[in-house]
Amino acid sequence: MTPKPTLLKVLDYLSVIVLIIAAYLALVYAPTEQIMGDVQRVFYFHIGTAWVGLLGFVLSAILGIAYLVTKDMKWDIIEVAAIEISVVFFFITIVLGSVWARPAWNTWWTWDPRLTTAAITELVYVAYFMLRAGVEDPERRARFGAVYALFGGLSAPITFMAIRLFRSIHPVVIGAANQNQEKMNMSGDMRVAFFFALFAFTVIFIDLFWNRIRLGQLESKVEQLKLKVM
Amino acid sequence: MTNFLQATFAVFRKDITAELRSREIIFAMMVFSMLVIVIFNFALELDPATRKEVTSGVLWATFAFAGTLGLNRSMAVEKDRGCLDGLLLAPVDRSAIYFGKVLSNLAFMFIVEAFVLPLYSALYNVNLFNPGLLLVILLGSIGYTAVGTLLASMAVQARTRDVLLPILLFPIAIPVLLSAVKASTGFLNGVEMAEIWPSLNLLIVYDVIFTAVAFMVFDAVVEE
Amino acid sequence: MIEVKKLIKRFGMKSVLRGVDFRVERGEFVALLGPNGAGKTTFLRILSSLARPSLGEVKVAGYSLPNEAAQVRARLGVVSHMPLLYGDLTAQENLEFYARMYGITEYAIRITEVLDMVGLASRRNDLVRTFSRGMAQRLAIGRAVLHDPEVILFDEPYTGLDQDASSMLDEVLKSVAAQGRTVVMTSHDLARAEDLATRFDILTRGVIAASSSREALGSNNLLTFYKQALAA
Numbered sequence: 001m002t003p004k005p006t007l008l009k010v011l012d013y014l015s016v017i018v019l020i021i022a023a024y025l026a027l028v029y030a031p032t033e034q035i036m037g038d039v040q041r042v043f044y045f046h047i048g049t050a051w052v053g054l055l056g057f058v059l060s061a062i063l064g065i066a067y068l069v070t071k072d073m074k075w076d077i078i079e080v081a082a083i084e085i086s087v088v089f090f091f092i093t094i095v096l097g098s099v100w101a102r103p104a105w106n107t108w109w110t111w112d113p114r115l116t117t118a119a120i121t122e123l124v125y126v127a128y129f130m131l132r133a134g135v136e137d138p139e140r141r142a143r144f145g146a147v148y149a150l151f152g153g154l155s156a157p158i159t160f161m162a163i164r165l166f167r168s169i170h171p172v173v174i175g176a177a178n179q180n181q182e183k184m185n186m187s188g189d190m191r192v193a194f195f196f197a198l199f200a201f202t203v204i205f206i207d208l209f210w211n212r213i214r215l216g217q218l219e220s221k222v223e224q225l226k227l228k229v230m
Numbered sequence: 231m232t233n234f235l236q237a238t239f240a241v242f243r244k245d246i247t248a249e250l251r252s253r254e255i256i257f258a259m260m261v262f263s264m265l266v267i268v269i270f271n272f273a274l275e276l277d278p279a280t281r282k283e284v285t286s287g288v289l290w291a292t293f294a295f296a297g298t299l300g301l302n303r304s305m306a307v308e309k310d311r312g313c314l315d316g317l318l319l320a321p322v323d324r325s326a327i328y329f330g331k332v333l334s335n336l337a338f339m340f341i342v343e344a345f346v347l348p349l350y351s352a353l354y355n356v357n358l359f360n361p362g363l364l365l366v367i368l369l370g371s372i373g374y375t376a377v378g379t380l381l382a383s384m385a386v387q388a389r390t391r392d393v394l395l396p397i398l399l400f401p402i403a404i405p406v407l408l409s410a411v412k413a414s415t416g417f418l419n420g421v422e423m424a425e426i427w428p429s430l431n432l433l434i435v436y437d438v439i440f441t442a443v444a445f446m447v448f449d450a451v452v453e454e
Numbered sequence: 455m456i457e458v459k460k461l462i463k464r465f466g467m468k469s470v471l472r473g474v475d476f477r478v479e480r481g482e483f484v485a486l487l488g489p490n491g492a493g494k495t496t497f498l499r500i501l502s503s504l505a506r507p508s509l510g511e512v513k514v515a516g517y518s519l520p521n522e523a524a525q526v527r528a529r530l531g532v533v534s535h536m537p538l539l540y541g542d543l544t545a546q547e548n549l550e551f552y553a554r555m556y557g558i559t560e561y562a563i564r565i566t567e568v569l570d571m572v573g574l575a576s577r578r579n580d581l582v583r584t585f586s587r588g589m590a591q592r593l594a595i596g597r598a599v600l601h602d603p604e605v606i607l608f609d610e611p612y613t614g615l616d617q618d619a620s621s622m623l624d625e626v627l628k629s630v631a632a633q634g635r636t637v638v639m640t641s642h643d644l645a646r647a648e649d650l651a652t653r654f655d656i657l658t659r660g661v662i663a664a665s666s667s668r669e670a671l672g673s674n675n676l677l678t679f680y681k682q683a684l685a686a
Contacts, residue, residue: 068450124401131398134388137465140454144384147447148398151377154443155402158436162405165428166412223467233557240554248542251581312536316597318504319538320555321528454505 008210015207022200025193039103044193046096048201049089055205056086057121061153064146076142077216079149085208087125094118113163120159124152237322241330245304246337255303259342263296267350281354286414290407292346297374298396300338304331305382318452328448332379339371362417369433370410373440374403380444383451409433455480455605455636456501461510463496470496472660483637485651487644487680492658494640498609502532515604531598531606535613537590538597541583545574545593548582549600556601564600572596572626588619595626606630608639612646624649648676656683
């Protein structure tokens with residue numbers, strides 16, 4: 001068995017460090033937002049997790065194509081890794097969004113296009129795992145997974161557009177708050193916290209992604225060894 | 231090309247012949263859609279005032295639910311008796327089989343829709359014979375069936391097949407359902423075309439993209 | 455007619471076939487015998503282009519798989535333990551459907567021919583759903599030979615048949631083989647295989663462990679040969 005690469009070990013530590021720094025910047029360093037108050041601070045992590053979540057989903061659709069073209073199991077392992085991590089990050093995004101919505105819009109949940117798209121996208125990938133769980137043959141599981149990841153990646157942007165069209169007929173309950181958010185003026189210090197959060201979550205994503213791919217490879221190796229013994 | 235069309239049509243004709251004889255799928259879909267409408271009636275208190283707003287929502291929810299029923303059954307028939315293997319053994323491009331199944335599933339959808347529309351019109355005294363609405367139903371059903379047929383052919387090969395199709399299909403089909411509801415409401419309320427076009431465009435884009443992708447990946451779904 | 459070299463098939467990490475070498479000449483009737491789980495069905499599914507080989511060379515009727523699958527399929531008939539027929543269609547309609555799928559023009563005469571051959575001419579307008587297992591299996595054979603294939607694969611055709619149905623199937627199988635076709639049949643019914651085949655191959659643990667023609671078997675019992683092959 002190959003030992004953990006040094007670079008990956010370094011990345012592990014780096015992830016912890018950048019997470020701490022990002023937390024410090026978001027919670028202490030950045031000034032309090034004037035209208036929304038302290039709760040606006042979840043925004044930095046909210047965007048950070050959303051960004052890497054989306055990154056993973058887009059990646060998985062591409063990896064799905066790569067698998068369908070090459071039929072090489074390694075793409076399947078990477079695809080599952082990307083989706084698994086993104087599902088977790090996206091869940092955090094939705095929860096943080098909710099935490100923010102409570103004081104800002106006075107409700108835990110609003111059917112705002114972004115939130116709704118996020119929730120539906122999350123459901124797509126929950127369905128992805130249910131599909132995989134229902135298929136025993138690993139090779140077929142990989143094919144079905146790749147097809148569904150591709151479908152999910154394609155439908156997400158169309159879903160967003162559809163919801164935006166759909167909502168425009170109703171009075172926008174959260175319009176005022178939304179506009180605030182759109183126009184939210186970030187001071188220089190806020191910008192530092194914002195961009196550092198993006199950077200930090202990208203590092204964390206890469207680190208988790210790498211670890212998860214290694215885990216997937218080890219899993220398939222274990223499977224192989226088991227069959228050899230049998 | 232003639233072989234392709236011939237095979238597509240053969241699959242379609244086979245499904246229709248079998249269905250006209252057994253009436254299993256269409257009958258189940260019809261009864262189910264009636265039940266859905268009845269449930270909505272009580273759940274939403276469909277009185278004349280609210281009716282106008284929710285009609286298209288109720289219609290599309292009905293089509294979607296009845297649709298999964300039909301899609302699942304129509305693919306299960308192929309899988310259960312091993313007929314899928316029989317189809318795959320034929321010396322034709324496999325996407326011909328996919329398009330054949332899409333056509334027959336689409337036919338089942340249309341038959342059920344042709345049953346639901348007058349029924350709903352009669353029950354709630356609204357006129358649903360609006361050419362615009364029919365166009366939306368055409369476009370929406372195509373997208374829904376194109377994706378549904380592909381996902382159903384995966385679902386029937388899974389261990390959890392009975393529960394899987396709606397879970398796979400609904401989140402992917404949300405754009406179709408939303409834009410169809412939006413466009414239908416527009417047509418029923420006589421909204422200007424300029425406001426309806428975006429939804430119609432979205433439906434067309436969805437239909438084109440997903441039919442094309444399903445066509446390309448169908449081979450990967452059925453081979454071993 | 456069939457040429458297989460170093461065929462390997464894996465499902466995930468598990469190898470079902472581990473280097474099968476297999477060759478069948480035109481007109482041979484090969485019985486592929488072996489215990490359950492030896493990979494017989496998987497092997498036939500690969501020969502019939504329903505499954506892809508993981509590694510190795512497969513040639514059927516002069517065309518290689520999986521690249522020339524369409525050509526192979528046009529020259530191949532398959533009978534599996536499932537009838538591959540639609541219960542809500544009549545025998546006639548089932549055959550018409552497959553005739554269209556195979557691009558057979560003028561199929562009316564051919565269908566009558568085939569129905570006569572499998573002894574179902576009188577039941578042609580009955581729903582397949584009402585057929586007994588044996589009748590369905592005979593119609594399945596009719597379906598498989600409809601396009602006059604050069605190679606026919608039978609996967610456990612006797613599964614679930616009673617004595618009468620089995621002997622009727624014997625007759626049909628013999629008439630199918632008699633027309634100069636190349637036949638490969640899997641079975642775990644040694645007596646049936648002994649009756650029909652010209653060659654016996656034993657597939658076990660993912661490889662062909664032994665092979666013997668009817669002549670080479672001589673006075674030896676097939677059962678003895680089979681047991682020796684498994685023990686080796």
